[in-house]
Amino acid sequence: MIEKTIHIDHGSGGLATKKLIEEVFLKRLSNKRLERLEDSAILDISSNQLAFTTDSFVVDPIFFTGGDIGSLSIHGTVNDLAMQGARPIALSLGLILEEGLLIDELERVAQSIKDALSEAKVEVVTADTKVVQRGKADRIFINTSGVGIPYEPRLILSSEKVEEGDVIIVSGSIGDHGATILLERSGFNMDVSIGSDSCPLNGLVETIIKGVGEDFNRLKVFRDPTRGGLATVLNEIAQASNCQMVLFEDEIPIKTEVRGVCEILGLDPLYLANEGKMVVICEESIKEKVLSSMHSHPYGRDAKIIGKVKGVQKEDSPIVTLKTTIGGERIVSILSGQPLPRIC
């Protein structure tokens, strides 16, 4: 590109838009469906079930340790499909660019999208680019939507399946993404090595489903604790299943560095966003199978049982409680009045 920055004409739908798309995106993301540049892509599918999801990304800063808004936008949508037990088959990419954005930065984001797509083994098949005036957006916002088909069509994943005795597993350490973004935004110059955990979880999901074989319907829920963190996701599941989630503080994997950042910034890792972790709730009887499958995959190596599901008696509420290291017990409520904006 001769131009160095995005200008308004890049969003006109004419020649400038075409050139930008060809030189920045098609060069990297080219495939036979996207190249047609028609208004929608036609996919061949062989399934009578389809998973469909959408997510917009407004993370600030757009580049951070361990990723950027480009990779995040692919991982986020791939993971939303994976959490429904679906293999991603195609993604869409909707860009809103602020006039003045450096083309160099857009190229870095496009490259990072390309790399994330290859790792997740999926393509962008339809896309759209809009440009708004300087001061009317914040450099770049990305929407990705995705369609997927089930790894195992007979598997039903739903919070409503969760019941007393089920175990709660997390695939690895929590809070890495949130702590990274908040630290970078804080301006504190701390010498800690933390980075976002942003990664695609479809491979891990496939490994778990294959690993449990014919016991697949003993799997209850997959969820990725993104915005709102582990606490929010477990509260949502508690309410939907009308059960209590009992967590063991000692068992929840949190990196020392993340714990340190949380102490300094006054944050609770249970509420911090994760972009490469998943929660699995399953019957106790298959916990070993699930854990060993997870441990066999790079993104599930540190998987641990962190809690169990308890039924709700007459006077109980569907809440999340934490059994603390010092022997106490506290209620972990849903995130409220703790604005952690633009974490994804």
Next chain:
Amino acid sequence: MIEKTIHIDHGSGGLATKKLIEEVFLKRLSNKRLERLEDSAILDISSNQLAFTTDSFVVDPIFFTGGDIGSLSIHGTVNDLAMQGARPIALSLGLILEEGLLIDELERVAQSIKDALSEAKVEVVTADTKVVQRGKADRIFINTSGVGIPYEPRLILSSEKVEEGDVIIVSGSIGDHGATILLERSGFNMDVSIGSDSCPLNGLVETIIKGVGEDFNRLKVFRDPTRGGLATVLNEIAQASNCQMVLFEDEIPIKTEVRGVCEILGLDPLYLANEGKMVVICEESIKEKVLSSMHSHPYGRDAKIIGKVKGVQKEDSPIVTLKTTIGGERIVSILSGQPLPRIC
């Protein structure tokens, strides 16, 4: 809602987000798939072909005569699916809200989304809401993606099918949407009654496909001339088909009011966006069938043949030419260097 404006906490993923979604959106858009509030929706489908599309909407102003950003975002994506001959089966909705947006305005947009969905007979099944700080977006941006299945699975629509002798039909007057937005933005206080043509075209597409019966493969291309207008769309088809598009100026329907606005603002209606019009290119042999089907539908009442396709001889280029009223001929090039930002 007790609050009157969007605040940052509405994007946190916690209680405030939940409340906003329930009170503004679920109240209006509720359906069994969206209500689950899981990360992706599961659809039952009975087709081995799927159309998939995405579009972001950043129109300024967000409310305009004949529609608003809400209805536009539904029509735009429904129409992108329809242009591939697909019946929309489900949409996604991704909102980026600026802190300070009035809840009242968001409610108006949500209502308008609801009404547009009912007319197009489709549901939003998955959604996402993000909030950015004041000054980091422009009130509201909306992404809608959509999936659809073909009305006629054997019908292939592609610019590559276009050849010498085909006719070019437009479903009604052009430039209404673009002229409306640009007039309202100009600040001119002109006493003209123009409004956006924004509407869903899936019903019209279904009517055409049914109307031609077993001749369906004599249909070549459906396209909606949105951003970049009729001129840009026909140039794209000319290039993809390696043909010339010859237009008859006298036959192109343009409302007197739109022509007036264009003269005053110095615009060419051929480049103005349309949000409720379509171009059909088909074999000459079925033109009467296509026209009479279109005339039978409210959104195709004013359909007209506006041009024909000419092959490209050795020294010709795949261009669009306009035979003018006074007997001349001029080349209609692709939009270039005429920035008309945020028209959709």
